[in-house]
Amino acid sequence: MFFVGIMIMIMVKHRPWAVLLFTMSMFIFLFISSLNRVSGEDPLDIYCPSEFPLYDLNSSFHNNLNLVLGLLSSDNASEGGFYSTSEGEEPNKVYGQSLCRGDVTNSTVCKECIEKASQDVMNSCRSENAMIWYNLCQVRYSFQNFDVVAYTGKYPKQNYEEKNVSDPTRFREYLTFLMNNLSNEAAFNPGRNMFAAGEVDYPGNKTIYGLVQCTRDMSPTGCSSCFSSAFTELTTCCSYREGGIILSRTCNMRFQLSQFFNASSAYRLVYPTSTGWKWKTWMFVLIICGSIFTLALVIGLIGLGIACFRGKKDRDQDEEISERTLLEELTTPRHVAVTQEGDLISSEELLFMTLASIRVATDDFSDTNKLGQGGFGAVYKGVLPDGNEIAVKRLSRKSWQGIEEFKNEIVLIAKLQHKNLVRLLGCALDGEEKLLIYEFMSNKSLDQLIFDQEKRSKLDWKTYYGIISGIARGLLYLHEESRLKIIHRDLKPNNVLLDHELLAKISDFVDIWLRSMQWKDCSVLNRMCSALAWRLWNEGKELDFVDPVVLESGLGSEVVRCMHIGLLCVQENPEHRPTMSNVMLLLGSESVGLPQPKQPAFALSRVLHLDPSTTTNPSDKEIVFSDILPR
Template identity: 35%
Template sequence: MATAAPGPGSRSRLLPLALSSFLLLLLLLLIAPGAAAQPWQSCGNTDNYSANSTYQSNLASLAKALPANASRSATLFAEGSAGALPDAVYALALCRGDINATACGACVTTAFQDAQQLCAYNKDAAVFYDACYLRFSNKDFIASATNNGDAIVLMNSQNVSPPVRAFDAAVAVLLNATADYAAANSSRRFATGEEGFDATDPTIYGLTQCTPNMSPAECRTCLRSIISDMPQYLSGRRGGRIIGMRCNFRYDLYSFFSGGPSLRLPAPSAPAPAPSPAQVNVTPTVTPTGRSRNRTGIVIAIVLPIVAGVLAITMVCLCFLWRRRPARDQTSSYSVNQSEIESIDSLLLDISMLRAATDNFAESNRLGEGGFGTVYKGVLPDNQEIAVKRLSQSSGQGIQELKNELVLVAKLQHKNLVRLVGVCLQEYEKLLVYEYMPNKSIDTILFDSEKSKELDWGKRVKIIDGIARGLQYLHEDSQLKIIHRDLKASNVLLNSDYTPKISDFGLARLFGGDQSREVTNRVVGTYGYMSPEYAMRGHYSIKSDVFSFGVLILEILTGRSSSGSFNIEQSVDLLSLVWEHWTMGTIVEIMDPSLRGKAPAEQMLKNVHIGLLCVQDNPVDRPKMSTVNIMLSSGTMPLQSPLKPAFFIPKSGYYSTVHSESYPIASRSVDNGKPGAISPNEVSITELEPR
């Protein structure tokens, strides 16, 4: 298909777009370490709190106080409690010892936001970033000076070259040396170090840290305990870390910390059998303060001017080519093709217009807040109501996810998909503007005992049918072939007449041709809705969305959240609860109370039947969305008997979890043998890019 060359007006808009894209990308590269990384999270299996409860109020108080306390503290650490039993909240936040106070405060603030989103209404939650970590709980864990088994293990999936035992021994020496230095010589109980190894892996870098309120002896004991677990979980790995609430360590084959190392150890003279980390006794060579030659600083001093010069020359050439060769296809910093640039260009909105529409993002116009930022209601000059998604500077949704959402949503046209009104990329802001949905998302109504009464049987059927049609369009009818990958109740919005619209395509993956199945190194989404093959092995397909849709059907019919706890002694998740009643023939008993006696029992059973078919363990056994729509609309189509649904969420209150930095693996304990919840946001290697 021929594409017309852009006219002068188009070129004048393309250059600012490229410049703004370049500046945004540069800004993301300069953000403090770990600030924009997706967190690893662990959600404890405790009682949930409710909205507007005393527990939530106490948690909000700590969410306001701890970031300020941590950033003001010279040790970048804060802990505290709020309220009285049974609504008391205890929290602890620790920032990495080499970041600044501003970055620390921002990281802890984001941690509170992400914890409440990723572990929604859970009284016990923890999130871990490169720059900081946070835990809050209704249990007084801050009274202990040990990790109490609450630790996670993160590992690099790649192995080092032989000899493995020599490498493990070198890592143990480095970690024990930095542990001694952190415990005895640092007010922040923090130390970094480097050690020469061999020609293949010339340098090993290490980091150890304790909470600063620990004594030197307590710190060293805590670090010695987790370092002793290294051979069991991290032997031969090119990088790894164990993070506990009171102490943590990390090692890798590249410099991942800021500034020069606290310690420099010489290379071992010869490979030796790996000693027990608890028995290693070394005398580290400490470089005197003021005399060390900071190799990182030298490299930066040499490379930075070169990079700046190259960037300057590149921008000059780009401007020259734009002016002299207008008829040739151009490429912006987003690396999208010409038609994609033009579609985005037509959606560009001025920031002054959006400030006026939202009353300068007034708190009174705030609709909600999530891990990616805050959403505000606004009114454009033509009286069109809008929802403005203001992505935070520390948001995990960066240029790539923003590019996904822009390119995909701008091209998708269906009454059951949310419509993108425009975008703004000015003044370091990243703003996405959508049509306003007055009834917000399904979860705000469905899981509220009073509001759920608004959803009679007719409205619920309309919502189920609309979501199914929207998914069929994404999977089969759209030219782009989209897998959403994060379909859940909070990502389905309702307009004034309760028509459902699927939203938030930042995690979607674009498929072309007949491609229908893929493997990713980056598992993203929400547990309770994720299919077992995707959560455990990174395998995703259109059948992954079908699984999420099946969970949604069961939530809509029962009024229960897939992450809720219903019977602590028996069923602890929605799928097992529904299956239990289905096999006993008592399925009506778990339907939403507002539907009992007011909805046709035969239709309710049919919808539950379809929901169970969608959550089958084997993806092959799940129907396509076009088949689901036929099932929903037909009164005569026979339905096959469902098999037992997949169950894959471990039942444990412990954080002792092992993650791979290539793909999630089965949960293992650090020291007590009890499994933990696997984080869906554990990996950040594979970039999501339309193709």
């Protein structure tokens, strides 16, 4: 400051006109510095999960963590803005990753932010898996490799401090336009390094500023999918507010009505609006009034009798048009789904069959080909002329309310592509008949396997564990990885199908509910937890709950661990239940410790004693029923 004062006095004496230029330069310098500095700033959020074990101070893990955070804060790491590294050997190996915001071009500022984030995450958390976000950077470490990515969004508390906008519907339109353009630019423009910032003018002399960013180890389709999930949550929490931010492990998204990023890295968008209609308003009003008058005159002339006579004919014609329109829509390449591997699947790849060909394939829906019956209708096995087997769902009249619902189900299921979900192959429409065509599962449903004594006796623990893991992977995709947030709400053994290799696949999405928020639902393991499992667990007799055949072929410790995870999934407080991504982690790593479960929320049990003479197995002296009670 002494130097600045001397410079000002010299310029006043010799160059008075230079004072203004120097002062403006200093203000610009101070503004840029304040934009990029993080000194004294609080983190946006910290992820420190309680379900993971704590590492011991001065342990091998702790020492490796110090090395990793030191590498992330090095000059070479911060210069590029993104860095991943690891230190140590299993089971104490530590993986680390740092990312600076794309508009932070000063490597020193990036380094300072990462250093502060590393220090704060060490001081605030001792979990073996943690992450911290700042405005300008983020730091993450874990005992597990980052290759397996599951989207889990976080809502910083500052979202709820923003004011509401006056016209939420219109504001959401402008916000969607801005964030969609930024997301496509960041994900698919290689020169953007998975980052984009921009702005769009909003009516009322306002501007919406937006920013999106992915970690640079993401694929373009993976980044786009992450943005899609993040924007769904951003819309839910904040599209009616003047600002909002969503943070996740792999992508971030933020908007405000004030500029919060370096303008030099942004680009300006123009919202498309129609022009030229205002000066023709009188014509618009004239057309509406004339149409209303003509319509009233026609209705009066036709009369009630003619209207009733033609009612049914009009409905049938509308239905026929709707069916024809649906087929035209579904056969155009607009409907596109993304598989888990990032491949694109268009509706052109769906199979469209005639009712006649399906009747031939199913032997006219004969009872010998009937696979099952549910509230939605019946399912039949079919064989195509090329020898391929299919499953045909024949929707009952009670299971749908119209052509629109049928269309929505086809479009929805076509977007869900995963090896642990039953795949939709196509559909057929013919008058009253509405049919869905699925891949055929040769081993039928899980209930026919586990409730059949002969079939069950041939299974080993490895097969059971594979089925459990498969269902968990399917739910993880529905909950966190699919473009839509899906809660099945009717998961039970007869809705889990098995292929020829006993690969588990989840079926029957007719009654699912769409949600735009994260759910903690471990339904895959709930079936293992009856008020009997809990009682045996408390008594230290958990292995008494397991089929003896399973114990003969598997490790008792793995079986008990699955029961343990199942009990955690039905804790009374939802915050104490693991997410499906954590369930997969717990199933796949025996080194991760598990917290002790508490009393489950769902059941009281009553024991019904039976006369041994009335059962086929005299050793079955009691059956336990669970009465599900509301919390």
